[in-house]
Amino acid sequence: MKKLQLHNKTYSKVLQMHCLGVALVLMVFCLPSPTSSCTEQEKDSLLRFLAELSQDGGLSASWQNGTDCCKWEGITCMQDGTVTPVLLPSKGLEGRISQSLGTLAGLQYLDLSHNLLSGGLPLELLSSSSIAILDVSFNQLNGTLHELPSSTPARPLQLQVLNISSNLFAGQFPSAIWKAMENLAALNASSNSFTGRITTQFCNSSPSFTLLNLRTNKFSGNIPQGLSDCSKLRVLRAGDNNLSRTLPDELFNATSFEYLSFANNDLHGVLDTANIVNLRNLITLDLGGNIFSGKIPDYIGQLKRLEEFHLNNNNMSGELPYALSNCTNLLTIDLKSNHFSGELAKVNFSNLPNLKTLDLYSNNLSGTVPKSIYSCSNLTALRLSTNHLHGQLSLRLGNLKYLSFLSLSKNNFTNITNALQILQSSKNLTAVFIGYNFWGEILAQDETIDGSGSLQVLDMQGCNFSGTIPVWILRATNLQMLILCGNRLTGPIPGWISSLRHLFYMDVSSNSLTGEIPLTLTEMPMLKSTDNATHLDSTVFELIVYNSPSLQYRMITSFPAVSNLGNNYLTGVIPPQIGQLKALAALDFSFNKLSGEIPQSVCNLTNLQVLDLSSNNLTGAIPVALNALHFISAFNISNNNLEGPIPYGGQFDTFQTSSFNGNPQLCDSVLTQKCNSAEAHQPVILSEKRADYKMAFVIAFSAFFGVGVLYDQLVLSRYFGKSY
Template identity: 55%
Template sequence: MPNLCLVLALILFSASSISCCTDHERNCLLQFLAGLSQDGHGGLAASWRHGTDCCSWEGITCSSSSSSSTASKAVTITDVLLASKKLEGSISPALGRLPGLQRLNLSHNSLSGGLPAEIMSSDSIVILDISFNLLNGDLLDSPSSSSSSASGRRIQVINVSSNSFSGRFLSSSWKEMENLVVLNASNNSFTGPMPTFFCIRSSSFSMLDLSYNHFNGNVPPEIGNCSSLRMLKADHNNLSGTLPDELFNVTSLEHLSFPNNGLQGVLDGAGIIKLRNLVVLDLGFNMFSGNIPDSIGKLKRLEEIHLHHNSLAGELTPAIGSCTNLKALNLGSNNFSGELGKVNFSKLSSLKSLHVSYNSFNGTIPESVYTCSNLNALQLSFNKFHGQLSFRIANLKSLTYLSLAENSFTNISNTLQILKSSRDLTTLLIGGNFRDEEISDDKTIDGFENLKVLAMENCPLFGNIPIWISKLKNLEMLFLFNNHLSGSIPVCISTLNSLFYLDLSNNSLSGEIPAELTEMPMLRSERVTSHLDIKIFELPVYTGPSPKYFTVSDFPAVMILENNNLTGVIPTELGQLKALLSLILGYNNLHGEIPETILDLTNLEILDLSNNHLTGTIPADLNNLNFLSELNVSNNDLQGPVPTGGHLDTFPRSSFDGNPRLCGHILDQDCDDPVVVDAPQGSSRQGGYKVIFVIAFGALFGVGVLLDQLCLSRLVT
């Protein structure tokens, strides 16, 4: 019993010696709460209540530290961690007055206004993360800040990325940050020269991310003072000039990223070899020229090389094959030539992505490529490769993305038979090859279980649309434009439940538009749900006179059937395709009226019914298609007034020209005036051409007869 009493006494004594957060700290937090207009549906207000210990409040962490008295411990707030709490409003300067605050994380909210100078000038904060908010203004210290720390401020990590901060980085505002290790200022609107004074202030500075801003000028040579720098990113800015020699003295660099700037010059082989720790080299979308230096093969740690969209030229150095840890090689959109086989890919067993599109490589695909068993993206389009596809491509079991477009490959039947065994293939772009071959309708073609995109455009292929396409149950996008395909549109396409992008334009297809096409579930849904990887995705888009490939960030629901020989009426069932953004049926032989059901396509942005034989009036309620930005009903046999009073008034006259029976102010034809049309209804386009031909022929014949008579009379006399 005496021992138990002693234990209880010690417990009570210990409890009495532990204090809660101070009134000052509580008031600072409440001031922050008062500045919020939204705190996650009242979540913080419910937790942060008067009369309770603020160390128990949501997002608050306290720690105790021994005071000068051995009998007591002081408790102070060290962490305010409120990321992703749906907070709105401003950040109170009071948070910067929490004396023991070490970690402040307010990221991924909707906070606005400026960042209080009291926070930037805090002597206690070690980690500051306010990324992904709506903050703006400059990052400046308080003019009255007085850091008394002998070693400068303690702050080591600053993340202000993905906000709307602007202005310049001034060295005077950062002069006391001698412990800074990481600065992420990406995705803002900072201006001026690229800052490098962090390197002088802090010997341990190791990461600088200035991407997606408006920095300009040259890359400063002072960057060479960053002796501990491991990551340097400044992509998507306005930097120019050459890379300074001093940059290559930063031998600690592991990640060097300057894409999407205006940098130029040649790649310095003597400098690059010094960056022996480099893992990622990204200089894409600049103006570099010359060759890739042989010394790049000495960088044994390299995992990614991105030099796409420059002016690099010549043959590839075989030294690339010595970068045995390489996972991504992107050399697309340059002026490289020669054979790709100069590089021995058999040494690159870790390679996952090879992109050499838009160059002038020739010869055949090197056999060593097929030893890269981990390859999942192979992009060889727009080169001068030729020959037939090797059966060894089946060794690439992980291949998901294959682009061979716009080369000189032959034997489409063999190609499809080989590729059908690539079970993981989701994207197959082989257009611009197989010149004038017949598209295979071999019923043994199966496989392609996971294929989502098939592009066989611009070959031109002839024959009918093959029935085996209907077996591609996961197909989402089908490109067959710019071929010589004939016959009717197969009804079985309607069984492709995931299809939402269909382009059959510029062929010789005939027959009616199958009403069954309107039964495709993805097009009938309110919203398209695609599962395509847009990071590497390039799509062929016909813009005339030849297709172009674009990287897209969103995939619209599209049906393009223009420039064929389709007949019949526009199916009324088209109004069920709620997801359609573009419906393009121009340059066919369609007749009948514009169906009123088109007004049900409330998401429609582009409607082209031009150059057909459509009759009747333009539905007045087209004005209710609020997203319609392009309309073309020209060169038909439409009649009556052009609807007015809505956004149809904004379309040009060319959208309605070639319909002699149409009237309205946009056509300078008063609807009260009689309209005289000599051409028979339904044949205005062809009839007009015939009338012009007859008149021209008659005039020339008359002139010819007159000249003959003149010449004859001269001979007689």
């Protein structure tokens, strides 16, 4: 995460303007002279701060009592020796923040961000009459912010920028703080647990107030009506709270707004209000993740400066208005997961030359992809999946030279051969999702398709394709994820699969593949060593493609290493060399015709979280050493011809009996077939208590299955959730 979580340029510019403005002034007056030397009182205050740290990040090597503190690490003094900035971000500091820092009479800039500091925030810092910038973000500070003491000086506090984001603060934000902070211009209190209602008291007490970030807290109630009194407020972020009711009309009178976000709350109502035109300075409008309904008003076209428009995950409906074409500065349109209908051609995308992201996933849009979209030459991410679009891909797709993310899944597109030939002309494509289209067609084997050297993710699942796994995939030399499940592909798994040196996720399940498991499958470089994970490109997804209950991910490294060959017609034995694939998190060979024993080498797969060998013709005993695999949370060997006792101890104590059903010769105390005393005697690899393993199972299961459901039908077999 970047400092202050500045992912929007408007928000970033405003906060940086205040910080840099104050910092530049401080720099002019804080340049040390050759004769500057701090006072004993200030040295003592700093040493008391150091003494209260349990980990000082090496500061003690510099902060020596017998030396001039103006030369200490992170300390700068004015020419008279007064300590002004104390800048100690990302130093690995642990412990409490000493109130002694509040006695530094000339302290103007205190930065303790990105450390591991705990405890409360000393009131002496908030009530300081000299501090202009206070940044304690990204620590573990907790407790409540108390009211300022009655001894607070009557003169206004100098604090202009206060950043307490990404801590553990709770309770209500005390109103008395606002009264004393007449100069406050920017407050970032995001990612805490503050409660209560959002106050507008700062609008009156701090006339220069420009930026307020309350995102990811527990604020509740309605949006206060007094926001229109904030004549200079440019940035307001209050997403990811518990706000409810409708947007107050007064909100649209706050004409200075440039960034307005109430995403992921419980707001409702319609947006069809003419007052929205008052927000003519708006650059970012984010109302996603609420319960808004109705149509997008035509008035939206009068927001000429609008660059980011988010109405995703609401109950919006109707056609997309032509008026969007008038917002010529748009960079992002995010309307996914609504009920919009009609044809996309209603919007003239030719008027949006700066558009980079268009996300219309999961609506009811129909018709063909309009030609005007191909005029958006700066487009990097296009998602039209889960709609009712039809037709063939246009040759003009090649005009989108910067396109790296394309998702067309779950529509009614046709002519897969044409589509693949067109896609290869987009040389920057890294992620392509075209599954659940081209129903029943033959998967192209065209030798002229080069596979695109930039391609890292290819999803063509659920198309009912016939044919074989095409050799042109081999030429996608940077491919990392290959999803071909849910088709009718025949023939063997090609031996050249190991030539895809970056491939770590392969799902070819639910096809009609035949032959044996190729030995080359056990030579895949990305699956043989966990060290390879550091080489994955973490920016492959321009858009979020899946989420968990509390987090959202773009990083391809969030996906586990998977080999899923289930539900085919594979024969032969499981090769003993399978034990080389130590990076595997999920191995699924279920519903095939495999024979022979479960190789002992499977016990070497210490990262396995899912192992499914069910519904085959496997024989022999269950390897006892499998109970040493700590992380297995889903295990199934049912419907085989296995025999002998079921191992106990380790994760085996957590598996349901259904994991073993359909093996008449297996025995166990909980099965119908009981073991005799000789059979029951087996070595126990691990001896911890059963309760410990149940807890380990819960942790492993939660961690792995927290991956959740993929937006673009990228599912990790039946164990990992249903597709959207």
